[in-house]
Amino acid sequence: MKTQAVMAAAFASTLVIANPAAAQDRSGWPESFTVGTASQGGTYFAYGSGWANYVAENLGVSGGAEITGGPMQNMALVHTGDLQFGLTTMGPARESKDGESPLAPGMKMDNVCAMFPMYETPFSVTALASSGIKSIADIPDDATIGFGPAGSTSDTYFPRMMEALGVNFERRNGSWSDLGGQLQDGLIDVVAFAAGIPIPAVSQLEVQTEVNIIGMNDAEAGKITDSFPVSEFIIPATTYQSLEEPSRVVSMWNFAMANCDMPESFVYEITKLTMEHNDKMVSIHKAARNSVPENYSKNNVLPWHPGAARWFNENGYEIDESMIKQ
Template identity: 25%
Template sequence: MQIRATAVAFALVLAAGSAAAQAPRSYILTTATTGGTYYPVGVALATLAKVKLQTTEKIDISAISSAGSTENVKLMRENQAQMGIILGLVARNAWDGKDEFAQVGPQKHLRGITSLWSNVDHHVQRKSLTKTGTLEDLKLLYGRKYSMGARNSGLESLNKFIFPNLGVDYTKFDLVYQGYGPSADSFNNGQIDGTNASAGIPVASVTQIFAKAGKDAVLLEVTDEELKKLDGGTGLFFHHTIKAGTYPGLEKDVKTSAYTNFLAVNDALPENDVYLVTKTIYENLPFLNNIHASTKEMSLERAMSGVPLPLHPGATKYYREKGLTIPARLIAN
């Protein structure tokens, strides 16, 4: 009788453990405002997880809009979100506790899953207020209204980083803080004279501007010297060419700056869940490619490119399984 009772108890423990392992897990993926690239790609990632993982693995991911990268770090720190799309510059500052994160300190809860796509800077300016067609023309906007991006967004942080490096005193602009869509509306309505829509190509808000403003809008070029200056020695920025025809009326190629953004996750998430998410992403890239063109940049070969902080062990497990070498700087302690 004692043996049988023990066996039953053991079976119950196993059953309980199995049930716990299969308990539903719901995660929030925070993105940015709806006019850029973060939101539609975040929705695509969440939809992919629902299709591939919700029934079989009981993993559900929901995407939400936000102000952008800086707020995403905060939401993840407070566990209001467990995953987030973050641009590399903001993530580096967060990990080190610098600049916009100086008061809250290093954000060591962050881990990387994968590089996603390049954010391409679209410095849009009214043509009547340009002279050289390069970033030098930003100084012609002193005293005029300029949209820095939404408050607490990665775009705001980006602009506040690169403008001083370029010798552009953004405090001399008449600053407004709007997301991508509202900035496009304001430009087309004559309420602002410039903005930087930094996102994966094509950017809906830039299409909106060129479709309505036409030749009254121009994309500023970034020269080799300007790229070196705006990078500030970080090595995070590189040149990217926006091809003619990408936007209505864009008749020539425009060389601008770009940088990587990536999918981050809280370090507390189970290794196997992050492994399954990483695996699902790379086994279903065509699904993502069909939803947003920017994801066509994604590949296993560049999965770790531009990731500025350690990978989550679940992502590391998948990459090693695929035969990739993990750089020492990306291995979590």
């Protein structure tokens, strides 16, 4: 799968929050780092690019983001050490850790460690208002549905959810921005988004045309939460101009992760910077409102990196030693 690096160099002279370099233990720190995100037009890319630049600017280490296939590929790239950091969702993380990744069947990706909670990924459906599709039940047989990049969280789980709800469809993959364009041009019928809100591609789409953002009814939400590792989630009406009332969907948690061999002091400083300055993270993406220490307990899949665990334990968020990578 092709990737595209988006690097943003930053130097010690730009430090604005972190302690002076001389005050930090920088033993073994890399000269640069890269964060695995996902396709352009999605929340992972916006969040991950902004976070990478924020860390680089404040810790004086050159860093940036890389466009990838999303959570599954990020797990593989971080496990092998091709990337130092990445963003993942708990469902794909569990499958990858258990050796069930479709990208590398049988490979147990156990050299990936949790750093901090990001936000929940809602699974929502968008269609053009002109299509007349206002509910999942309205999706016609053999509709073409865009499920995002191949191997992404959406592509991994949303087709199964649609099948569970009795929807017959033709599958289409692509970046979120590309699929949004195809929807607007009438080349596909529906886009099944799984990304932190607001999703850039949806925000851009609704400015250009009228869309329906579709939630789930009681029966649909109940069936999906019973069958998949998700929970119910409410998209606030203020998220998109197209929503007149809150929309109920389902969601899955996301975490930032590190290769477990990254220096403890480096991961500690990154975790400290991120968790202690939520206002800066929210300025990168509104989904970061949930990137707060209290949500550390949402990780029940990945072992914690010792550097991240040290910050959480020092600040009253207890992580048992058995959950920390040794």
